[in-house]
Amino acid sequence: MELQEALYTTRAMRRVTSEAIPMESQARILDAAIRAPSGGNQQGWRFLLVDDPGTIATLGPLYRDAMDQLWATVYKPRIDAAAAAPKTEESRQFDRVQRSAQWLADNFETVPLYLFAFSRYDPSGSSIYPAVWSAMLAARGEGIGTCLTAVLSAFHRDELLELLGVPKDAGWACSACVSFGYPTGRWAVAPRRAVHEVTYRNRWGEPSGLSVETPLWPPS
Amino acid sequence: MELQEALYTTRAMRRVTSEAIPMESQARILDAAIRAPSGGNQQGWRFLLVDDPGTIATLGPLYRDAMDQLWATVYKPRIDAAAAAPKTEESRQFDRVQRSAQWLADNFETVPLYLFAFSRYDPSGSSIYPAVWSAMLAARGEGIGTCLTAVLSAFHRDELLELLGVPKDAGWACSACVSFGYPTGRWAVAPRRAVHEVTYRNRWGEPSGLSVETPLWPPS
Numbered sequence: 001m002e003l004q005e006a007l008y009t010t011r012a013m014r015r016v017t018s019e020a021i022p023m024e025s026q027a028r029i030l031d032a033a034i035r036a037p038s039g040g041n042q043q044g045w046r047f048l049l050v051d052d053p054g055t056i057a058t059l060g061p062l063y064r065d066a067m068d069q070l071w072a073t074v075y076k077p078r079i080d081a082a083a084a085a086p087k088t089e090e091s092r093q094f095d096r097v098q099r100s101a102q103w104l105a106d107n108f109e110t111v112p113l114y115l116f117a118f119s120r121y122d123p124s125g126s127s128i129y130p131a132v133w134s135a136m137l138a139a140r141g142e143g144i145g146t147c148l149t150a151v152l153s154a155f156h157r158d159e160l161l162e163l164l165g166v167p168k169d170a171g172w173a174c175s176a177c178v179s180f181g182y183p184t185g186r187w188a189v190a191p192r193r194a195v196h197e198v199t200y201r202n203r204w205g206e207p208s209g210l211s212v213e214t215p216l217w218p219p220s
Numbered sequence: 221m222e223l224q225e226a227l228y229t230t231r232a233m234r235r236v237t238s239e240a241i242p243m244e245s246q247a248r249i250l251d252a253a254i255r256a257p258s259g260g261n262q263q264g265w266r267f268l269l270v271d272d273p274g275t276i277a278t279l280g281p282l283y284r285d286a287m288d289q290l291w292a293t294v295y296k297p298r299i300d301a302a303a304a305a306p307k308t309e310e311s312r313q314f315d316r317v318q319r320s321a322q323w324l325a326d327n328f329e330t331v332p333l334y335l336f337a338f339s340r341y342d343p344s345g346s347s348i349y350p351a352v353w354s355a356m357l358a359a360r361g362e363g364i365g366t367c368l369t370a371v372l373s374a375f376h377r378d379e380l381l382e383l384l385g386v387p388k389d390a391g392w393a394c395s396a397c398v399s400f401g402y403p404t405g406r407w408a409v410a411p412r413r414a415v416h417e418v419t420y421r422n423r424w425g426e427p428s429g430l431s432v433e434t435p436l437w438p439p440s
Contacts, residue, residue, distance in 0.1 A: 003361045006223045007252040007354050012261070023429060030415045030428075031436045032227040036353070037368065040295060041232070041317050043413050052422040074343055075260060097261050123294055124370035126396065129349030130356070133256070134227050137357075141223045148257065150344035165424040176346065193263050195250045202272040204385040209243060212251045 001141045008217040010137055011190040013145025014104040016181025020051070021113045025142045029180075032138035036130035038122075045128050046172065047135075048116040048164060053109070058163055059152070060108040066155035067105040071098075104147060104179060113180040116164060120171035128175045136178060145183040152177050189215050221361045228437040230357055231410045233365025234324040236401025240271070241333045245362045249400075252358035256350035258342075265348050266392065267355075268336040268384060273329070278383055279372070280328040286375035287325040291318075324367060324399060333400040336384060340391035348395045356398060365403040372397050409435050 030047060038044065050056060071079060079098070082091035104111070115135060119128040136146040152160050153174035166172050199208040250267060258264065270276060291299060299318070302311035324331070335355060339348040356366040372380050373394035386392050419428040 001223045003221045003223045003226045003357060004252065007358055008255045010257070011255075012257040027415065027430045027432055028436055030419055030430055031432045032224065034412045034415060034418065035228045035231075035410060035435070037230070037232040037410070039370070040298070040321075041313065041410075043418070045418060046424075047419045047428075048424060049419065049421045049428055055422050078260070093261065101260075124374060125345060126349055126368075126370055129346055130353040130368070133350040133353045136350070137223060138227055148346075148350070150259070150346055154344060167424065190255060190257070190261075192254045195247065195254060198254065198263070198265060199250055199267045199269065201269045202275050204266075204268060204387065208250075208267075208269055210247045210250055212247055215255070216248055216251045 004217045006137045006140045008189045008215060009187040010140040010146070011188075012100070012147045013183050013185070013187075014100050014147045014179065015107075015184045016111055016145050016179070017184060018110045018112055019182050021144060021180055025139075025144060026113070028142065029135050029138045029144075033131045033135035036134045038131065039124070039127040042121060042127070044119050044121045045131060046118045048118065050114040050116065050164075051112060055163070056111070056114065057109055059114075059160075062156045062159060062163075063108045063152055064105045066151040067101065069155045070151050104149075111179045111181050115176075115178045115180065116174055117176040117178070118166065118172045119175045120173065125173075125175070132176045132178065139180055140187075143182065144180055147179045149177050149179070150175075189217070224437045226357045226360045228409045228435060229407045230360040230366070231408075232320065232367045233401075233403050233405070233407075234320050234367045234399065235327075235404045236331060236365050236399070237404060238330045238332055239402050241364060241400055245359075245364060246333070248362065249355050249358045249364075253351045253355035256354045258351065259344070259347040262341060262347070264339050264341045265351060266338045268338065270334040270336065270384075271332060275383070276331070276334065277329055279334075279380075282376045282379060282383075283328045283372055284325045286371035287321065289375045290371050324369075331399045331401050335396075335398045335400065336394055337396045337398070338386065338392045339395045340393065345393075345395070352396045352398065359400055360407075363402065364400055367399045369397050369399070370395075409437070 078094050082094050085091055117128055117132050139146050195210050195212040200206050201208040298314050302314050305311055337348055337352050359366050415430050415432040420426050421428040
């Protein structure tokens with residue numbers, strides 16, 4: 001697959017089938033992930049693949065509770081805003097996100113594979129995300145959909161580490177949980193706020209000189 | 221460019237020429253970046269491109285001071301370990317990283333373009349990194365080298381925001397600074413700890429069942 005196709009069409013793909021992910025695909029995904037750079041090339045990371053139905057069944061209720069907490073806290077203002085003005089484009093978009101996210105919560109146990117990414121000794125906490133996003137892009141190359149979530153470690157950190165057997169006092173934190181599966185929907189370029197709306201040059205607020213009216217991929 | 225080539229060869233590429241980055245390349249890089257998913261599709265991001273020599277000249281001393289602080293704090297144990305046992309492979313590798321990082325500090329003003337990424341309303345702080353890494357991969361597709369650094373905002377947060385004109389009390393944090401330029405060296409697959417050494421399955425410490433002896437790209 002072309003790089004640009006992957007960059008333009010790898011969006012949060014939560015609705016997936018329960019079809020197992022072949023080991024060969026998993027190997028290609030992980031081998032691509034570990035090629036990413038990390039701060040000081042420390043590679044302070046571990047990846048834990050979870051496909052055991054028993055383990056996933058124990059995580060499901062934790063995940064649903066974490067999502068309930070997310071709706072009730074972080075996303076409360078957006079939910080209230082959408083309820084107050086349900087017909088705006090912003091409210092419709094958020095409604096789509098919310099239903100998609102709730103699908104994953106409701107169907108957590110049917111997803112065939114999860115990847116938990118752990119990092120340590122990283123003051124900024126950002127070092128592992130190129131590897132995580134590389135794994136998601138490599139999965140896209142295999143026709144596999146992914147979704148990055150941080151709610152389990154945000155709301156159930158200790159239970160999560162305990163459940164997965166992560167050694168205590170060794171400095172490991174769970175940085176991400178990524179779901180993997182074959183999509184039930186189709187791949188497409190996601191609509192986003194345009195480059196010129198979110199990009200400045202040399203000083204905050206100054207025009208970037210870049211204008212992209214329609215996505216630059218696919219080529220017309 | 222093929223997705224896999226980009227994923228396998230986009231490494232920290234700090235040594236670059238001062239040749240300007242064409243606006244067309246910058247547009248393709250930013251347009252790819254904004255296609256990345258973000259938590260709740262909030263797109264709580266702004267990108268600030270800096271190519272003004274005067275602005276870069278003001279940032280240079282701050283960056284060098286931040287790197288000095290990094291060596292004296294976070295990386296102190298590794299520097300001491302490398303000094304105590306300079307001939308180990310680990311010490312040699314760290315020495316290479318250190319010299320490369322110091323090159324960027326010493327030559328900060330000769331790099332033609334920096335991208336500062338800002339985010340807000342993101343409890344986990346991770347939402348912006350797929351977009352940042354997508355920008356770096358898209359740059360690779362243009363033959364442009366990049367390096368992600370967080371030291372400026374780690375050690376000089378307030379001066380940095382002031383200097384770039386970021387509005388106060390609006391919740392914006394600088395999540396990353398990425399350097400861009402045409403490499404003086406060549407692209408290659410970076411050696412890394414192998415997949416089976418850093419990957420488990422279903423429980424911490426359990427073998428993943430994946431074994432990758434040599435990088436899966438390029439195909440032999």
